[in-house]
Amino acid sequence: MKRVAMVVCAIFLGLGLARPAAAVTVTRVVSAGGIEAWLVEDHSSPILSMIFSFDGGAALDPSGKEGLATMVAHLLDEGAGDLKSQDFQSRLDDLAASFTAKADDDALRGEVKTTTANRAAAFDLVRLALTRPRFDPDAVERVRGQLVAELARQQGEPSVVAQRAFAAMVFGQHPYGRPAEGTPAGLAAITVADLKDWVGQRFGRDHLIIGVAGDITAAELGPLLDTAFGDLPASVADASVSDTEPGAPGRVVVLRRQIPQSVAVFGEPGVKRDDPDWYAAFVMNSILGGGGFSSRLTNEVRVKRGLAYGAASYLIPNDHAALIEGEVATRNERMADSLAVIKREWQRMADDGVTAEELADAKTYLNGSFPLQMDGTASIARLLVVVQRDHLGIDYFDRRASLINAVSVDDVHRVARRLLHADQIAVVVVGYPAGVEASGQ
Numbered sequence: 001m002k003r004v005a006m007v008v009c010a011i012f013l014g015l016g017l018a019r020p021a022a023a024v025t026v027t028r029v030v031s032a033g034g035i036e037a038w039l040v041e042d043h044s045s046p047i048l049s050m051i052f053s054f055d056g057g058a059a060l061d062p063s064g065k066e067g068l069a070t071m072v073a074h075l076l077d078e079g080a081g082d083l084k085s086q087d088f089q090s091r092l093d094d095l096a097a098s099f100t101a102k103a104d105d106d107a108l109r110g111e112v113k114t115t116t117a118n119r120a121a122a123f124d125l126v127r128l129a130l131t132r133p134r135f136d137p138d139a140v141e142r143v144r145g146q147l148v149a150e151l152a153r154q155q156g157e158p159s160v161v162a163q164r165a166f167a168a169m170v171f172g173q174h175p176y177g178r179p180a181e182g183t184p185a186g187l188a189a190i191t192v193a194d195l196k197d198w199v200g201q202r203f204g205r206d207h208l209i210i211g212v213a214g215d216i217t218a219a220e221l222g223p224l225l226d227t228a229f230g231d232l233p234a235s236v237a238d239a240s241v242s243d244t245e246p247g248a249p250g251r252v253v254v255l256r257r258q259i260p261q262s263v264a265v266f267g268e269p270g271v272k273r274d275d276p277d278w279y280a281a282f283v284m285n286s287i288l289g290g291g292g293f294s295s296r297l298t299n300e301v302r303v304k305r306g307l308a309y310g311a312a313s314y315l316i317p318n319d320h321a322a323l324i325e326g327e328v329a330t331r332n333e334r335m336a337d338s339l340a341v342i343k344r345e346w347q348r349m350a351d352d353g354v355t356a357e358e359l360a361d362a363k364t365y366l367n368g369s370f371p372l373q374m375d376g377t378a379s380i381a382r383l384l385v386v387v388q389r390d391h392l393g394i395d396y397f398d399r400r401a402s403l404i405n406a407v408s409v410d411d412v413h414r415v416a417r418r419l420l421h422a423d424q425i426a427v428v429v430v431g432y433p434a435g436v437e438a439s440g441q
Contacts, residue, residue, distance in 0.1 A: 026384070026394055029212075031222040033230045037210035038384040038394065039221055042377060046116035048214025049377035051109060051385045052126075052229075055207040058180035059105045059241045059320070065189050067147060067182015069103035071140075072198050074147065076101045076110065078139040080128035085139045088125070097122040099129065104180050106319045107389070108202065113378060116215045119224060126228040130203055135195045148184050158263040158430040159329065161255065166265040166325075166428040169253055170246040176321055204236030205229060211384025213377040243320045245269055249424035251440030254433065262335040262431025266342065267325030268424050271415075273317040273390045279403050280411040281315060281324070281419060286362045287354050287412070288345065288420075289313030289326055294361065296345050301328065307338045324419055336435035339427065347422035353413030367401045 027039045037050075058069040077092070077099050079085040092099055097114040099122075110129075114122035154160040164179050171177035208229060212221060246269045271281045289297035289312050297311040308330035316323040330338050354362075374380050387396050429436055 026397065027218050028394060029218045029221050029225070031225040031230075033226040035205060035208070035210070035225040035229050037212050037221060037225055038388060039211075039216070039218055040213040040380050040384065041215075041217060042213060042380075043215050046215050047377060048114060048116065048119060048212060048216050049381045050112045050123075050126075050210065050212045050228075051378070051381040052112075052211075053107045053109045053209045053385050053389060054202055054204075055107055055209075055389075056202050056239055057103045057105050057107045058178070058182075059175035060202070060239050061175070061178070061182070061186070062194075064186060065194060066178050066186030068186075068190055068194055068198055069108055069202075070181050071143065071147060071187065071190055072133075072195055073101040073103045073108050073110075074143045075135060075139060075195065076129045076133055078143060079134035079136055080125070081132045081134075083128065084134065084136060088129075091125060092122075095122050095125075097125070099125065105176055109385070111378060111382075119216065120227070123224045123228040127231060130199075130229070131231045133195075133199060135192045137192065140192060140195070144187055144190070147182065147187055151179075151181060151184055151187075154181075158257065158259060158261070159265075159327065161257075162263045162265040162327075162428050162430040165253060165255060165430070166267070166426070169248045169251065169428060170267070170323070170426055171244060171321065172247060174244045174321070175241055176244065176318065201236055201239065204233050206235040208232070209385050209388045211381040211388070213380035213384070241320050246321060246323055246426070248426040248440065249421075250426065252427045252436065252438055253429070254436055254438045255428065255430045257431050259431050260331060261329055262332050262429050262433040262436075263327065263329045264335060264339060264427055264429045264433075265325065265327050266339070266425050266427040267313075267323050268419070268421060268426060270315050270322035270324035270419060271317065272319075272322045275317075275322075277411075277415045277418065278317075280407050280415040283359065283362050283366065283404060283407045284349065284354070284412045284416050284419075285313055285315050285324065286366055287358050288349050290315075291362060291365055294365065296349070297326070297328075297342060300341050300345050301338055305337070305341065307334045307341065311338065311342055332432045333434045335429060335431065335433035339429075339436065343422040343425060346420050346425060349416045350420040350422075353409060353416055356409055359407070359409055359412065363404055363407070366404050370400065 029037045029039050061068045079088050095118040097118060099112050101110040112122060112126055168177045271277050289295045301307050301311040308328050311328040313326035316325055328338050
């Protein structure tokens with residue numbers, strides 16, 4: 001057997017400028033079969049979590065079969081190999097293990113949690129699910145029905161309706177304009193052959209990213225990686241999605257619903273994760289609307305005026321397009337005023353930038369809150385996958401605080417001028433907002 005290759009770096013979970021509270025080591029593990037994973041060992045309890053991700057998600061769904069990737073994900077634990085659905089679930093229960101999968105626009109991700117004693121058997125179930133999924137007709141129809149029912153339920157959630165309408169408006173015919181969860185017609189059209197073809201076309205080792213955290217060593221993990229993923233094809237054909245730029249600048253869409261509270265989703269083009277301005281935009285957005293109760297939007301909309309419970313903004317760096325997006329929910333008669341305040345703060349950030357005090361507070365918040373994202377093995381494994389997908393480097397956790405701390409007042413102002421244009425914000429409102437009228441094309 002080949003030796004397990006390891007590259008080690010330390011993650012310091014420090015709060016602000018305080019001394020590091022803990023140090024966690026990230027190990028690059030390469031199995032004898034050449035399968036790579038990043039590992040954080042934690043032997044404090046006999047459990048481990050594994051997150052795996054295959055590039056290519058719902059954006060690759062064929063036209064007319066929207067929801068294919070999501071349906072594959074939901075069926076992976078519905079029987080594999082000789083185990084029918086109930087047998088597969090019973091086996092998971094016997095092992096005190098969990099296995100779930102979900103598809104978004106850019107990837108299909110699976111999550112496995114198991115005990116130390118049962119990890120070999122749990123990883124073997126992963127092998128079966130990825131290489132020999134059954135897609136039995138009864139399971140397919142049951143899951144199809146569940147997904148269609150969930151889509152119907154979500155039509156009663158104004159925030160979901162607003163999010164999907166906003167995506168459709170700014171992305172148009174691009175795959176990002178479709179819901180990753182699919183459509184009733186798309187789900188109805190999916191066949192068992194479609195499901196099998198999707199697995200064969202997407203589950204290749206060259207598209208695989210793995211993060212593991214918990215009670216296992218690098219030497220122990222290597223053979224288990226070969227167990228779970230060694231039977232997958234070494235490569236699958238690349239399937240591309242075109243890059244796009246969000247559109248509909250300045251457009252306002254109002255979807256009238258007889259409900260007492262309106263929900264608005266708004267935004268404009270943002271920055272991708274590999275953009276040189278990412279960290280400046282990240283800090284800027286924290287001050288604008290991503291920093292919770294300390295952000296300008298919450299302060300101006302909620303604290304000073306009591307217009308809404310809160311307003312937030314966030315960066316969405318998808319693989320093929322990026323947004324800076326936000327959301328606010330309030331009573332119908334207060335929506336127009338809420339949007340006016342949000343647009344004013346949007347423009348004020350572009351015109352005036354931020355103060356040195358705001359910048360310092362944002363850096364303290366962003367660096368101090370980061371360790372809270374590592375509150376368990378699953379959270380850590382998930383972050384390991386994100387860092388790999390975004391090509392941030394195994395030393396990213398060491399460098400993250402310094403990258404944020406390097407952002408200056410001038411950097412924030414420059415990126416705010418680049419990204420924020422109040423007159424170009426696209427808006428979708430769901431409800432019956434007084435004083436808000438549709439506009440634009």
